[in-house]
Amino acid sequence: MTQRKIAGVLGATGSVGQRFILLLSNHPTFELKVLGASSRSAGKKYVDATNWKQTDLMPVSAENIIVSECSAEAFKDCDIVFSGLDADYAGPIEKEFREAGLAVVSNAKNYRREPEVPLVVPIVNPEHLEIVETAVSKAKAEGKAKPGFIVCISNCxxxxxxxxxxxxxxxxxxxxxxxxxxxxxxxxxxxxxxxxxxxxxxxxxxxxxxxxxxxxxxxxxxxxxxxxxxxxxxxxxxxxxxxxxxxxxxxxxxxxxxxxxxxxxxxxxxxxxxxxxxxxxxxxxxxxxxxxxxxxxxxxxxxxxxxxxxxxxxxxxxxxxxxxxxxxxxxxxxxxxxxxxHNTIIGAAGSGVLIAEILAAKNII
Amino acid sequence: MTQRKIAGVLGATGSVGQRFILLLSNHPTFELKVLGASSRSAGKKYVDATNWKQTDLMPVSAENIIVSECSAEAFKDCDIVFSGLDADYAGPIEKEFREAGLAVVSNAKNYRREPEVPLVVPIVNPEHLEIVETAVSKAKAEGKAKPGFIVCISNCxxxxxxxxxxxxxxxxxxxxxxxxxxxxxxxxxxxxxxxxxxxxxxxxxxxxxxxxxxxxxxxxxxxxxxxxxxxxxxxxxxxxxxxxxxxxxxxxxxxxxxxxxxxxxxxxxxxxxxxxxxxxxxxxxxxxxxxxxxxxxxxxxxxxxxxxxxxxxxxxxxxxxxxxxxxxxxxxxxxxxxxxxHNTIIGAAGSGVLIAEILAAKNII
Amino acid sequence: MTQRKIAGVLGATGSVGQRFILLLSNHPTFELKVLGASSRSAGKKYVDATNWKQTDLMPVSAENIIVSECSAEAFKDCDIVFSGLDADYAGPIEKEFREAGLAVVSNAKNYRREPEVPLVVPIVNPEHLEIVETAVSKAKAEGKAKPGFIVCISNCxxxxxxxxxxxxxxxxxxxxxxxxxxxxxxxxxxxxxxxxxxxxxxxxxxxxxxxxxxxxxxxxxxxxxxxxxxxxxxxxxxxxxxxxxxxxxxxxxxxxxxxxxxxxxxxxxxxxxxxxxxxxxxxxxxxxxxxxxxxxxxxxxxxxxxxxxxxxxxxxxxxxxxxxxxxxxxxxxxxxxxxxxHNTIIGAAGSGVLIAEILAAKNII
Amino acid sequence: MTQRKIAGVLGATGSVGQRFILLLSNHPTFELKVLGASSRSAGKKYVDATNWKQTDLMPVSAENIIVSECSAEAFKDCDIVFSGLDADYAGPIEKEFREAGLAVVSNAKNYRREPEVPLVVPIVNPEHLEIVETAVSKAKAEGKAKPGFIVCISNCxxxxxxxxxxxxxxxxxxxxxxxxxxxxxxxxxxxxxxxxxxxxxxxxxxxxxxxxxxxxxxxxxxxxxxxxxxxxxxxxxxxxxxxxxxxxxxxxxxxxxxxxxxxxxxxxxxxxxxxxxxxxxxxxxxxxxxxxxxxxxxxxxxxxxxxxxxxxxxxxxxxxxxxxxxxxxxxxxxxxxxxxxHNTIIGAAGSGVLIAEILAAKNII
Structure with a gap:
């Protein structure tokens, strides 16, 4: 197996975050390393910080990850960041991440209506990812640092x-x-x-x-x-x-x-x-x-x-x-x-993971 | 209280029949006297023949009525007959009743598409009852016996x-x-x-x-x-x-x-x-x-x-x-x-009772 | 109809309070006059302060009552006060009411374990109300003011x-x-x-x-x-x-x-x-x-x-x-x-109303 | 993979039968070959005879199996027969199978109370299978044909x-x-x-x-x-x-x-x-x-x-x-x-499959 890409999850203790963690467990392309949540949870083991409510058990690999704050610094090594943040919090955090050069796939609604943010259902319109592909290629051609970006998952x-x-x-x-x-x-x-x-x-x-x-x-x-x-x-x-x-x-x-x-x-x-x-x-x-x-x-x-x-x-x-x-x-x-x-798979976290798989397949991340 | 009109219920042990019985209990216009069901139930007390499944208790007045066969003869004294029969049985029985000069208000679908049978939602198109009103008046004017008729309740x-x-x-x-x-x-x-x-x-x-x-x-x-x-x-x-x-x-x-x-x-x-x-x-x-x-x-x-x-x-x-x-x-x-x-009131038995109240108010029955 | 007793409801906008209001609507013994809730609701019409969630409609007589604070002063004319307060708030409020000489029937758990507070299921142990009956009689015999008291409704x-x-x-x-x-x-x-x-x-x-x-x-x-x-x-x-x-x-x-x-x-x-x-x-x-x-x-x-x-x-x-x-x-x-x-009737508000009816029938209130 | 044992399912179109089929799909020990159901279904492809109601899809390997009658003749090559028959039918059929020398694991209640029939929850009392183990060994020692037997799954x-x-x-x-x-x-x-x-x-x-x-x-x-x-x-x-x-x-x-x-x-x-x-x-x-x-x-x-x-x-x-x-x-x-x-796994068909796995592991079948 080739080196897997490093993944992080924002809003990791919430409903969407839990789904991301399940879907990223034993994933061939991504290795889940960073879990971010509110200050109340930060510093605790994920298993202690979370009221797990999925019908599948919490992946053992996630249990002992120490929950981080939702700061770009904590996620700086991530090739991809999945955001399950509530819309109440997602705005400034996702913006900070993008500005820090991170690749964010978000389930929040905050940036869906920005024309330059792709709003993607991965089985429908992956071609909209060409927006970020173009931006990344251009930066590369210009010898600049890889730009951060946000891709939004659609409403379920x-x-x-x-x-x-x-x-x-x-x-x-x-x-x-x-x-x-x-x-x-x-x-x-x-x-x-x-x-x-x-x-x-x-x-x-x-x-x-x-x-x-x-x-x-x-x-x-x-x-x-x-x-x-x-x-x-x-x-x-x-x-x-x-x-x-x-x-x-x-x-x-x-x-x-x-x-x-x-x-x-x-x-x-x-x-x-x-x-x-x-x-x-x-x-x-x-x-x-x-x-x-x-x-x-x-x-x-x-x-x-x-x-x-x-x-x-x-x-x-x-x-x-x-x-x-x-x-x-x-x-x-x-x-x-x-x-x-399925509203939590193709309608939410699952779409996020598949979008990231497409980004990886196209070498955008 | 003036003399109440005599009412019967066809298919009395079924779901719609039970509803008719509840709605006709202590009714100011109708007095429930005849309950018809299949041969298996006929001859038994209603309380013994019925698997009562309503959230309201069975009216005491119905408990001891002896269930009849669904024959026009058994219902011959009824001013109005409410039919809660399944479509599988309603066809010939309701026809027999109409031919015997009885007034039938039916929840079954069998005669809904006959042009001369009014299909009535009583809060919507009671004017369609003029079809039977006209027929009854005409017979009266001609000195003939009151004709039987069927009025259909719409689909719920x-x-x-x-x-x-x-x-x-x-x-x-x-x-x-x-x-x-x-x-x-x-x-x-x-x-x-x-x-x-x-x-x-x-x-x-x-x-x-x-x-x-x-x-x-x-x-x-x-x-x-x-x-x-x-x-x-x-x-x-x-x-x-x-x-x-x-x-x-x-x-x-x-x-x-x-x-x-x-x-x-x-x-x-x-x-x-x-x-x-x-x-x-x-x-x-x-x-x-x-x-x-x-x-x-x-x-x-x-x-x-x-x-x-x-x-x-x-x-x-x-x-x-x-x-x-x-x-x-x-x-x-x-x-x-x-x-x-409410699908069992205005969408079924309740509409039937209200149709009959209109028929009574207009002296059609 | 003899003069009805004046009733108030504490926690009127909550689940139990709404039930009390339904049960006291058109009640032959009680006339609902005072509705108490949190400061957030106080001063508003009940209909505006409340997210009504009952399957029966809000009684018209309650709609325009201006919600009061939960202070003994606001309820001072009440012959009986029904408390639907959450346990988080009921403690000091019900105590204040009792000390102010008011009769309180409470659904909260706070005082259930006080030996001198009757814990009553009205179809089971109304004889426990003799505690308050005795206290009231004694005060009367001694020419003292009627003492306040709390009667608790049991857990549902x-x-x-x-x-x-x-x-x-x-x-x-x-x-x-x-x-x-x-x-x-x-x-x-x-x-x-x-x-x-x-x-x-x-x-x-x-x-x-x-x-x-x-x-x-x-x-x-x-x-x-x-x-x-x-x-x-x-x-x-x-x-x-x-x-x-x-x-x-x-x-x-x-x-x-x-x-x-x-x-x-x-x-x-x-x-x-x-x-x-x-x-x-x-x-x-x-x-x-x-x-x-x-x-x-x-x-x-x-x-x-x-x-x-x-x-x-x-x-x-x-x-x-x-x-x-x-x-x-x-x-x-x-x-x-x-x-x-029925957990909200005999298991909660309904028991409270029936307890109060017993208190009234025995002239304790 | 060693040669898999041949398995059949009685009552294959019913609720328990469908579960057996799911659990036997791609099973390392058993190969599902015979499906028995009522005469109404016999002769049809399984996919055509069945109103499939499981949350997992019908295994492709089962779709085209032609449904047999529930006769010992039709199942004569089976090493193990799983019975999901209704109690109304299980009695004579399972008896016929046992007499024909077949090994039957049954979810029906009919033979549970026979002292010589093991009633087994496989995670609890597999030692009761020694009854059939003993009988099989004895027949072998005596040079007789392998005797048929019934093992019953417990109530869910x-x-x-x-x-x-x-x-x-x-x-x-x-x-x-x-x-x-x-x-x-x-x-x-x-x-x-x-x-x-x-x-x-x-x-x-x-x-x-x-x-x-x-x-x-x-x-x-x-x-x-x-x-x-x-x-x-x-x-x-x-x-x-x-x-x-x-x-x-x-x-x-x-x-x-x-x-x-x-x-x-x-x-x-x-x-x-x-x-x-x-x-x-x-x-x-x-x-x-x-x-x-x-x-x-x-x-x-x-x-x-x-x-x-x-x-x-x-x-x-x-x-x-x-x-x-x-x-x-x-x-x-x-x-x-x-x-x-889980009532349909450890409480029914799943137990049946695990019992058969134990029988196979112990060379009883």
Whole structure:
């Protein structure tokens, strides 16, 4: 095994941080060395600082790491830093890290809307990483130090939405209108306290603060083109695509279900069979690059009429695969279908790890 | 108290039948006298024949009624018969009852698509009952015996959908396009066995057999006009309204949540505030007629952004009121909103009882 | 209607406070006038200060009450004060109220272990209220001002446990050994945040902080005798009764299920039928006194082998009745059985209201 | 890899059968070749005959196996047959297989109470397999054909109960009294239909038909000694051990939680620390034999006071390890503790596979 790259995790004691640690355990490309958390935890062993709440046990290799402060100094040897920080803290910390020349892959929302920050679902738009690739190459050519950068992971529900859109747009041209109604798992809300039990038992909460706006906006960035000079992403305009999201929280632990409808710009629309075949045939670039976590089957097209279901399908391809079922004609737009994605894997920490694998495969880090 | 009308219940031991019995207990207009079930139950006391599964106790008045066969003969003294029969049995039995001159209000789907059978959500389209009113009046004028008839209760998820549509169409004109994604409770599936626990715990089932077609079709009948001679209802055409439904089962006991979007035909569309006010101002005819079960507030417009919720809002106006929240502009159609209705009250047995109250108030029975 | 007594609620915006307000709405004996909460809420209308989370709507009569500080001065006109305060705050406030001559019925645990403070489950040991009755009578006889006092409501799971024990001890003599394993609802944990959804979905939490100790200790006080001078309660000793509790949290909204086993001191033990009949025949004193909320049937003995169940049985007698099922011989102790009680009614606020009704019926307030 | 033994599964399309198939996929010792089911399924490909409901995908190797009838003829080449048949069918079929000289490991209850049939929890009492070992050796010595036999897997909740008892009895001597209250997962009830969703959502069902009797009886067989001639197991008498079980179904998918209390016969009782250490030190024979599925850590003693929890701990050692927490003194008996076991792994199919691995390791098959 070649020398593994050194990895750190910011917000290591939180829900997303714990997931990063699990996914980085025994990873062929990355070696987890630095764990950062709040001052309250810094100085303690990770095992003592953490209320571990994952269904998999804490990796033994993480137990005895002494938790650091979230300072660039503490992470200075890291080839890659994964940030699971809350948005309340992520802003200045991630900025400090970038300025210190570190490579940050962040699950926080703070920098998602900066045009020069790639917002990446690794099975969908890895080409947006050319922004940082270009910057790194340029510095290299100029004999400068490697520049720091931030790559943002998308919102969890956006990841599931755009996964089937990408191959469809590639094949059938732009989407004119898109609606999605989500039935989202509670794990995405973290656990301090996350969604109260009394609110979700025998109940639906038809609102997730900020979520609908995130889905509508992020879709336009993720599906948007790179600027010619590869310095930033161009947002799709409302003329180019109309997106409407309705977000609900349901009593599911992991796995976001989305009922989507869409209309292509081009007429006539493709057939249902064309749509299915296109999704089945799609192979994401990360898989072609040989990335360790890349799903063998990016999109699982399910033919049983009662699938996908979160409990049965969320773990396909270890949570990196997205399942799509019930693809059928829609009396209002062109097609409707049900999409299921694992919100903490392809919708959060898992995407972060796969992004880093792509960065490593392309020698950007 | 004036003489109460004699009522019977078909399918009395089943889920819907039990609900009818609860709702008819101590009813000011109806006196429950006849309970019909399968041969296996016939001849037994109701309390012995029934696996009672309601959260309210079995009415003492029902306990000792001897269960009858589902024959018109056994129900011949009934002014009104409520049918909670499974679709597998309802066809010939309800037909026999109608031919025997009985008035049947049925929760079964079998006759919903007959043009001369009113398909009624009592807080929405009681005017469709004019079909039977006309027939009864005509027979009376001709000195003939009162004719039997069937009135159908709509599908549970259709009831919630059309409730807010009616006042909107009355005020702002026809709806051009309509989409709904439902999050449906499991009580609607009955309990023999209904939805298996292992299928719904920590899960969503993105499919309910026949449900989407029912919603799309029934909406066009319920919102359709009466023929001029009041002999039947005219279905809206696809040119008049496009309807698309996506139906999901979630881990909720009672209360269907629906995320709907709609576009009016007329331009410009009304404002959000106009829509809200129109819904708030709506008073259903059943309430004006003084019907016992009619909701005082037909549509509850909720302003908190995380409402309506099934656990908190399903029992408004004893389950006869419908709650609507999150009314906002939709980037794709005109408006989106969340509708919550109690699937076993306004979506099933409760609607049946309220229909019968309207029939009584109008002297049709 | 005679003049109603003036009531106040401490901790009015919290989970228990909201329950008190619901139960006191349109109450024949009490008129709710004063609502106390933290400084953050004081001065606001109740409707504006409160995140209402009950399945029943907020009583209109409470909406416009201006929230007070929790000072004795603000409650000085109250005949009775119900405290739903958190234990973190209840100590000094309830003490101040008692010293100011106010009658307090408290759901907090702070004073439960003071020997002169009655710890009362109103369907079980109202005779312990003689402590305050005696004190009040004495002050009256001596021409002194009415003394303030505190009466404590028991822990929620203790209430269900002792309900069937009382009639059994009255009839068959003391209990030697008693074990209980609880399956407790989440509503008892309040909602800020209470039990996190991710912790309880598809899960059991086999621990509730302090709960087992409370059950084991409180049982000994509630079943203990009054001192001869009626100044305090004498705790049962470990020689008199051994109690062991194991407490679990399960995914139930309301209703604590307890699997109990017990052994009587006297030999031979009674028969199962004797036990059932004794429970069926029990009529609590509160009912004999004509208290408004007292259950008509104190203990519901259920014969179906799969009952009681929280969803189906928690609301018997409006949550003031306790259900007992599966009474059978135990190979280890004498009997085992399943007890179900509504944790927020007979296990918390409801008990408080019924205690106050007893106090009023006995002219203690 | 040495030649693998040929395995068959009876009841292959059912819940337990599906589990067997998953566990036998890519198994180093067994090669799955024969799948038996009802006549309705026989002749079809397994993938077409089965409503697959596992969270893991159907093994590709099973998909195309043509389903057989459940006849000994069809399984005649099998070295080992796993039976996941319903008790309604298992009786005559398993008898036919035994008479035909086949080795059957059965999850059905039909033969558990035959003294000469070993009832085995493989991490607890593999020594009971000496009954069949002896019979096989004897036949071999006599030059006779290998005799058929049945080994029974215990009831799911019994498996969790006896797991910690075995090392304790080995170290501290016999148990005098034992009580258990279970909180059982719904997967154990199968899925046709299993536990209805409406019965378990926001609910507890305090009854599982036959379960308490099974637990009380099976414990006495599993902990009982072999007869001197190794021809059968001697049941413990009520004088030797008193066992009392109370069984509940809760809203958990997988993982049975049991709150147990026990009293040793010997005085003084050991200390809590002694009990913990004894459980920690226990290594089951299957592990010493090098069996593929044997848990590395048989009993996980958890020190956090809110563990074990089904969602977090059920998968320890791939579901073959049992977790024990909250070990503490009991005011009534000696100790109380919480035991968690995976009901479909160590409590059903998994135990069957591990039993077969032991049989293979000992050259009994």
């Amino acid at each position: 529900s956006t990841a599931g939405l755009v996964a089937p859109l990408k191959p469809l747009v590639d094949k059938f041209g732009p989407i004119d209108m898109l609606t999605t109604t989500t039935l989202q798992a509670i794990s995405g809300a973290g656990f301090s306290p996350g969604v109260p039990g009394i609110d979700i038992l025998d109940n639906v909460i038809p609102y997730i603060g900020g979520e609908e706006d995130k889905m509508e906006w992020e879709t336009k960035k993720i599906l948007g083109p790179l600027a010619e000079d590869k310095s930033h992403v161009q947002l799709l305009t409302p003329d180019e695509i109309k997106v409407s999201a309705q977000c609900n929280r349901v009593a599911v632990s992991d796995g976001h279900t989305e009922c989507i409808s869409l209309r292509f710009k081009n007429r006539p629309a493709p057939s249902v069979e064309d749509v299915k075949q296109t999704l089945r045939d799609y192979v994401c670039d990360a898989y072609k690059l040989g990335c360790h976590s890349a799903p063998k089957q990016t999109i699982h097209v399910l033919d049983q009429n009662d699938r996908p279901q979160p409990r049965l399908d969320r773990n396909r391809d270890a949570g990196y695969g997205v399942s799509v079922g019930r693809i059928r004609e829609d009396p209002v737009l062109d097609f409707k279908m049900v999409v299921l994605s | 998820s259709t009831a919630g959908l059309v409730a807010p549509l009616k006042p909107l169409v009355d005020k702002f004109g026809p709806i051009d396009m309509l989409t709904t994604t439902t999050l449906q409770a499991i009580s609607g599936a009955g309990f023999s066995p209904g939805v298996p626990g292992i299928d719904i715990l920590d899960n969503v089932i993105p499919y309910i057999g026949g449900e989407e077609d029912k919603m799309e079709w029934e909406t066009k009948k319920i919102l359709g006009p009466l023929a001029e001679d009041k002999s039947h209802v005219q279905l809206l055409t696809p040119d008049e309204i496009k309807v698309s439904a996506q139906c999901n089962r979630v881990a909720v006991s009672d209360g269907h949540t629906e995320c709907i979007s709609l576009r009016f035909k007329n331009r410009p569309a009304p404002s959000v505030e106009d829509v809200k006010q129109t819904l708030r101002d709506y008073v259903c005819d059943a309430y004006k007629l003084g019907c016992h079960s009619a909701p005082k507030q037909t549509i509850h417009v909720l302003d908190q952004n995380d409402r309506p919720q099934p656990r908190l809002d399903r029992n408004r106006d004893a389950g006869y009121g419908v709650s609507v929240g999150r009314i906002r502009e939709d980037p794709v159609l005109d408006f989106k909103m969340v509708v919550l209705s | 799971s203790t209430a269900g446990l002792v309900a069937p024990l009382k009639p059994l001890v009255d009839k068959f003599g003391p209990i030697d050994m008693l074990t209980t394993t609880t399956l407790q609802a989440i509503s008892g944990a309040g909602f800020s945040p209470g039990v996190p959804g991710i912790d309880i979905l598809d899960n059991v939490i086999p621990y509730i902080g302090g709960e087992e100790d409370k059950m084991e200790w409180e049982t000994k006080k509630i079943l203990g005798p009054l001192a001869e001078d009626k100044s305090h309660v004498q705790l049962l000793t470990p020689d008199e009764i051994k109690v062991s509790a194991q407490c679990n949290r399960v995914a139930v909204s309301d209703g604590h299920t307890e699997c109990i086993s017990l052994r009587f001191k006297n030999r031979p033990a009674p028969s199962v039928e004797d036990v059932k009949q004794t429970l069926r025949d029990y009529v609590c004193d509160a009912y004999k006194l004509g208290c408004h909320s007292a259950p008509k049937q104190t203990i519901h003995v259920l014969d179906q082998n799969d009952r009681p169940q929280p969803r189906l049985d928690r609301n018997r007698d409006a949550g003031y009745g306790v259900s007992v099922g599966r009474i059978r011989e135990d190979p280890v102790l004498d009997f085992k059985m399943v007890v179900l009680s | 909740s019994t498996a969790g109960l006896v797991a910690p008892l075995k090392p304790l009895v080995d170290k501290f001597g016999p148990i005098d009294m034992l009580t258990t209250t279970t909180l059982q997962a719904i997967s154990g009830a199968g899925f046709s239909p299993g536990v209805p969703g409406i019965d378990i959502l926001d609910n507890v069902i305090p009854y599982i038909g036959g379960e308490e009797d099974k637990m009380e009886w099976e414990t006495k067989k599993i902990l009982g000694p072999l007869a001197e001639d190794k021809s059968h197991v001697q049941l413990l008498t009520p004088d030797e051990i008193k066992v009392s079980a109370q069984c509940n179904r809760v809203a958990v998918s997988d993982g049975h939680t049991e709150c147990i209390s026990l009293r040793f016969k010997n005085r003084p009782a050991p200390s809590v620390e002694d009990v913990k250490q004894t459980l920690r030190d226990y290594v089951c024979d299957a592990y010493k034999l090098g069996c593929h599925s044997a848990p590395k850590q048989t009993i996980h003693v958890l020190d956090q006071n809110d563990r074990p929890q089904p969602r977090l701990d059920r998968n320890r050692d791939a579901g073959y390890g049992v977790s024990v927490g909250r070990i503490r003194e009991d005011p009534v008996l000696d100790f109380k503790m919480v035991v968690l076991s």
